[in-house]
Amino acid sequence: MEFGVLSIVPPLVAIILALITKEVISSLMLGIFAGGLIFTGGDILNTFQTIFELMGNKLGENGLMILFLSLLGALVTVMNRAGGSFAYGKWAGEKIKSKSMAKVSAGILGILIFIDDYFNCLTVGAVMRPITDKNKVSRAKLAYIIDSTAAPVCIIAPVSSWAASVVSNIGSANVDNPMGVFISTIPFNLYALLTIFSVFFFALVGFDIGPMASLEMDDTSANDVMIDDGELKHSEKGKVIDLILPVAVLIVVTIFFMLRTGGYFDGSNPTLKDAFGNASVNISLVLGSTIALVVAFLMYIPRKLLAFREFMECITEGVKSMVGAMIILTLAWTIGGITKEEYLNTGGFVAHHLASNNIPIWIFPAIIFVVAAFLAFSTGTAWGTFGILIPIIVPIIVNMDAMSHISIILASIFSGSVFGDHCSPISDTTILSSAGANCNHIDHVSSQLPYAFVTAIASFIGFIIGGYFNNVIVALGTALISLLILIFIAKKLTYDKLKV
Known part of the structure; x- marks a missing residue:
């Protein structure tokens, strides 16, 4: 059947409700329900049957992904409780003697903890707060560093x-x-890469922009903090290796199984790129996280960092921490399914009209960057934005025969989603960054916005120029030069205002 303009109703319902309610789960559910009603011609009973059959099929297809998220949640909780990350903080505290090095150290720890943004926010804050306080780094600056090495790092880390x-x-x-395809988007992910660059740039140059400049000079942010919910419970006997080794095992084992399932070792002599491309990613992630969890068990239990019962409790607690992510993913898979060719064919309908109106493909990355940013800012979730936009945008790319631009277009979704999530006051990672630094939430949001906006403007420019040439060097180079120019303009405006 041809559903015409009705085929765009499900994603529109999801997007509009997400913007109004600021809640992505119910918005996705109603978008899915609207799609089911349209597909079945208003037959309510058949609608529910269609939706749940589709959802069940999607869960079956992606069962390994649910298993990986469960194992990852367990691993993160176990590592935190064993005290390895806190041992890093203690070691770093003895070595760090300057404000700049305290900021750099916080940034490095944020990059090292790349496997999950929640793990990053809570751990980096708890570990680095005593060190940054000692070296006169404001709580708002610590919250900015935490937030800027959480989602921006996670979105460019293949594991x-x-x-x-x-x-x-x-x-x-x-x-x-x-x-x-995901790996090919990494060098085009302008906002994430420039945000990470900015963390270290501002840590080393000795100046700041916007409200952060006065917060850093006055150093009063530690006097106005969020309600202290106590330090994370952890073993006092943990060592740095207790953090590093399980993460290293996760990475190495996952990469090994990706190469193995991609045929790299079977004698067919594929290239590394082909092997990664043909890999069974989900089973590789499951095996990597399982073996990392076993290694953690063998490291922690004999040394009594955790009791056996406590280790098992951490697994349960960790799985529970991932339930929200699993729900969003399941709903994203389902709304993606209802908009596909065999159902409403949303992508085909939109692509037909875009192609007939001769909208050039090179402008797509900049437009999609803005749309994703607005949606993620309004809803406070990058994951929900991925779930809404990817199922819509990918079929458009396919139907417009624009697969040569898929890397930069998908990267614009990721960049825009992370930007919106990064500066949204209702984002979970923004809130967790404030909590991790024990910083007043409004101080964090207001002081981070200038950094986020100059980076976003530079990224937008990069997507326009890079989209035209479809070249990563042009895109990244243009964005970086634009960022540096904007930073020094913002610096002049900031310090001119401070003089007044």
């Missing part, structure tokens, strides 16, 4: 909860080689 979510969404959109 992370974010990458797993994105790859599953890309795969559900019937794109061949979803991991290969």
Whole structure:
């Protein structure tokens, strides 16, 4: 059947309700329900049957992803409780003697903890807060560093909860080689890369922009903090290796199984790129996280960092921490399914009209960056934005025969989603960054906005120029030069205002 303009109703319902309610789960559910009603011609009973059959099929197809997220949640909780990350903080505190090095150290720890943004926010804050306080770094600056090395790092790390979510969404959109496509987006992910660059740039140059400049000079933010919910419970006997080794095992084992399932060791002599592209990503992630959890068990239990019962309790607690992510992913898979060709064919309808109106493909990355940013800012969730936009945008790319631009277009979704999530006051990672730094939430949001906006403007410019040339060097180079120019303009405006 041809559903015409009705085919765009489900994603529109999801987007509009998400903007109004600021709640993505109910918005996705109602979008799915609207799609089911349209597909079945208003037959309520058949609508529910269609929806749940589709949802069940999607869960079956992506069962390994649910298993990986469960194992990852367990691993993160176990590592936190064993005290390895806190041992890093103690070691770093003895070595760090300056304000700049305290900021750099916080940034490095944020990058090291790339497997999950929640793990990053809570751990980096708890570990680095005493060190940054001692070296006169404001709580707002620590919150900015935490926030800027959480989602921006996770979205460019192939072995992370974010990458797993994105790859599953890309795969559900019937794109061949979803991991290969994701890896190809990394150098085009302008906002994430420039945000990480900015963390270290501002840590070393000795100046700040916007409200952060006065907060850093006055150093009063530690006097106005969020309600202290206590330090994270952890073993006092943990060592740095207790953090590093399980993460290293997760990465190495996952990469090994990706190469193995991609045929790298079977004698057919594929290239590394082809092997990664053909890999069974989900089973590789499951095996990597399982073996990492076993290694953690063998490291922690004999040394009595955790009792056996406590280790098992951490697994349960960790799985529970991932339930929200699993729900969003399941609903994202389902709304993606209802908009596909065999149902409403939303992508085909939109692509037909875009092509007939001759909208050039090179402008797509900049437009989609803005749309994703607005949606993620309004809803406070990057994951929900991925779930809404990827199922819509990928079929458009396919139907417009624009697969040569898929890397930069998908990267614009990721960049816009992370930007919106990064500066939204209702984002979970923004709130957790404030909590991790024990910083007043409004101080964090207001002081971070200038950094986020100059980076977003530079990224937008990069997507326009990079989209035209479809070249990563042009895109990244243009964005970086634009960022540096904007930073020094913002610096002049900031310090001119402070003089007044």
